[in-house]
Each structure stands twice: as structure tokens, then as C-alpha cells.
Amino acid sequence: MKILGIDSSGMVASVALIEDGITKAEYTVNNKKTHSQTLLPMLDEISAMLEDDMSTVDAIAVAAGPGSFTGLRIGSATVKGLAAAYDKPVIPVPTVEGLAYNAWGSDRLVCPMMDARRQQTYTGLYEFTGEGDTCVMNTVLDQCAVPVEDIVDKINELGRPVIFMGDGIPVFEEYIKNNCKVDHIFAPAHMNRQRAACIAALGEVYMKQGRIEAAEDHAPVYLRMSQAERERKEQGVADQGHDN
């Protein structure tokens, strides 16, 4: 199985190729330069280094949201272009699940936290169960956009040791340290941000479960409406209230 993985959901731009259980190449950059300028040159670079034009991939996995709206779309549009050109399917990997997969095999509860702005975090809770090659990631709390207080309360309620990761940590670290009552640790540099190898590896698992889609059907999951839609909805609700 040969899977190309792409993640541009946050500040990180990352591309990776995994083949038969090995990461053949991974290129990850955590910089302010726009993904539009970096992503394809990075893919071009690993393609040249591997002397592999990527046309023989089985599928293309993508961090499919949540994340930065624009970042998600750059990744999705890129993946949709590649998949259409190769006539290959897309594997949409929820961004938070991809982040959690960094901690594969951990005994702890895994809690990725992305900075979702507006005092919220894109987060979720995961655990790894089973032994050896049967170890699988299970969802304890599906990815969602919530205030940091909610997720920390939930963790306290579950009462299990936890590992945190993600670009939300620098933002919420203080709060977590002061309010998280269970044993908690923060993931180190090599596993605390989005990595395309995680997207590709988890993508392979999902592909085996049949969780793929056609390029034309793929779109990111934002977990949030656009501001205009939100305001219109609020307006609608207000109008309705007035009518009553």
C-alpha cells in the first residue's frame, strides 16, 4: 500500500509518502509562509528526492479539518487536483485524529488541542487499545470546537492520565496546568504538531475500513459556519423570537 499524506490545516505544511509500512519521505515546515507557496514545491521536492512521480499511489490522505479555513482549502484543493489527475481516491482524515495518532501506543488518554481562536479549541479525546499489531486508536470524544474549560472538565471527569499536543498548547498551557487535576504531560517537539506521515499512516487504516471518497466528493469539515451564515442564523432565530 502506498499512501501520500498532506496536512496544511494549521501553521504546519507537511507532505509525506508511506509505502508498505515505511515512511519513504516526509517534509514538514512550521513557518509563516503561505501553504499555497510551500505545499506543492515540497511535494515536488520529495518526488525528486525519491525519483518517484507519485502516480502509482493507491490513495491520497488529507487532514480534512478542522483547522484554518484557508489552510484546509489549500490542502483539499491540492489533494483534489492530484486525485483527479491520478484517478485515485481521497482519504479524509479528521485533523484532530491525525494529531492524536502521533501518540500511537500510548497508555494515556490522548488530547490534541488546536487553537481555534475565539477562546475555543478544536479538540477530541482518543485512546489506544489492544496489543502489538492489533493496537488501534479509539475515539473517546469526537473532534469538536469547544472552550478549553469544557475539555479540561471532561478530562477531570474521566480521571485518567493524559498526554496533550497541538498548537493550542502554548495558548492554553497555563489554564491546563492550573485546572487539570489528573496526571498530564505535554508531547515533545517531534510529536506535538501536525505531521503528514500521521495522516498517511492513519489514512491507510481508514482506507482498509473503506473510509475513502471520490475526489469530486471531498470537502473539508470546518466544524464552524462562516461568519455570515452564523449571523444570518442568529438573525433568523431573533426574528422568530420576535414573531412569537
Add this chain to the structure above:
Amino acid sequence: MTAMNDILILAIESSCDETAASVVKNGREVLSNIISSQIDIHTLYGGVVPEIASRKHIERINRVVTAALEEAHVKKEDLTAIAVTYGPGLVGALLVGVSFAKAYAWALKKPLIGVHHIEGHICANYIENKELEPPFMCLVVSGGHSHLVKVVDYGEYEILGRTRDDAAGEAFDKVARAIGLGYPGGPKIDKVSCEGDPAAIEFPRAKIVDNEYDFSFSGLKSAVLNYLNSMEMKGEPIVREDVAASFQQAVVDVLVGHSMAALEEYGFKKFAIAGGVASNSHLRKAMEEECAERQIEFYRPSPIFCTDNAAMIGVAGYYEYIKGVRTDWTCNAVPNLKLGER
């Protein structure tokens, strides 16, 4: 039918609220022109909502491209190059087309050509006028742009005038909203104006002191709003057909006046219009008459090539392609891209 040595350009356009793709053969033959408009959605909000437009582009882009290839009976492997609008426009919307086109071209090992949206509008005139070649003068008027341009050669432009504030189409939208016609304003004002008196109300025709070819439409828009307010204050009825017709006449007078003055000054014998507002029936008629009087050849695209479309991007992309222009993989969306710059 397509032959081996045909140059087949797949063009993609997503700069505003139309997701579009087209296959253009040898520069001027449009084999397909697929436009997926989002107008129904944006009408709910009274104008284009950038985030919603970007989301819709992502959902639709593959189907639009597939339809363009199918309708053209062209296999993606047989394409010569991929052209894409990379500016100006809404950055989030542009990025969808640009990111898709880059990946598609890269994977197919085809050259990528970034195209300027306004250049596309100008080139729309080549589609139905096979004999038209530069040099000529072109007026580009749309919801986002108002440019009076000297088309010196293919891909070579000299801007004589541009708007200082609102684009012509923007003024149409704002006035339409003020008189309760809704969005999009251009076609609605065009329609109701037919039943109004263009001389009913005297609205100003703005002149720019330091560049006689520049435009300004915000004063005109304000004059319309002031008129509506004062009528309301006085409790007098507003005849919106007359307001629409008089406003439109003011816009048409300015566009025609500037264009004719420039044609005379620079001695061009060919004149073209382009962009969404070029669909306006009153503007087309007025330009036609003025050009006929001066024995100037007048060109205007059919409305389907005036609106945002990808065929025009394919035409512009073709001329860039044969000039040797190639865009590299770092290509980014440039929301305020200037005409004639790369």
C-alpha cells in the same frame, strides 16, 4: 475534432462567485465553457460572501473540470497546458482554483500558466471575433473592475484610466439595493430601466481633474442615495424605474464619454468592451451608435463571455503559453494583481 498538434488549454477560474472550467483549442476555439454560478446563495446575503464562495468552489471544482473535459471530448492526458486565474479577486476563492490547478498540472506533468483575470475579460473578445488582433482599445467594466486599457499586443497592456473608488458594477449593486431591486444589481437595473425615463433625474457625471480617463462612481451612488432620502423626507413618491434609468444613463454617459475621448486621442479604429457590465443592453447600444458614427469597429462578447468564465482565461492562457510564459509551483493567489504585471 482535435489533432495531435492542436494546443489544448484547460482553464480554471474561481476569482469570485463562479466556479468555471473550459477547454480552448488553438487560442480561439472554445470546446467547452462550464460555469457553476453561486448567485442563488449569495443573493440571500445581498452580495458575495467570500468564505461561502470559497467553500462552494471546493465542493464544485472537480465536477466543473470533469464536465469541461467531457463536453470538449478531450482526455486530460491530451491537454497541452493548464491555465488558471491567480488574481485579482477574492484571495480565498482564487486559492481554490490556483491550488487545484497547480496540483493537477504537476501530477499530469503539464505546464501551468497563471492568468490575470482582467486580461481574461479582454481576451473574451477574441472568441467570437476571429479577425480581432491588437492593437485596440478596450473598456473593462465589471462588479470589481473599471479599466480603460490600450491593448498594445497580446499580453501587453497600458492602462489609461481606472476607477478611483467603486467599480461600475459595484455602483449598480449598491443602487439596486437602495431602490429595493436586490442582488445582482446590474441585470435588474438594466431591466427596469427599460420602463423608466433616463432624463427624469439629473445625476452627476464625475470628472477626474488629474486624469480625464479615470472613473469615479461613488459620488454618483451618493447622489442617488441623497435623492432617495430627500424624496422620502418630502414625502414624495419615488419612481424606481426613473431612478434606475437616470442612474444607468449617468454611468453609460461617463463610460461612453471616456471611451470615445480616448479613442479619438489615441486614434484607434477598433474598440472592445468586456466584463460583466458589458452585458448591459443600454451600454452596448450606446457604444454601438457612438462607434458607428466615428467609423470605429466595435466588438463586444456575447453575455456568456462577459460574465466570469474560464473560456476567456483559456484564450489569455494560450497567448501567454505561445509567448513562453510558464508559472512555477510557488504560484500564489494575488488578490490585487495589477494588469500587465507578473
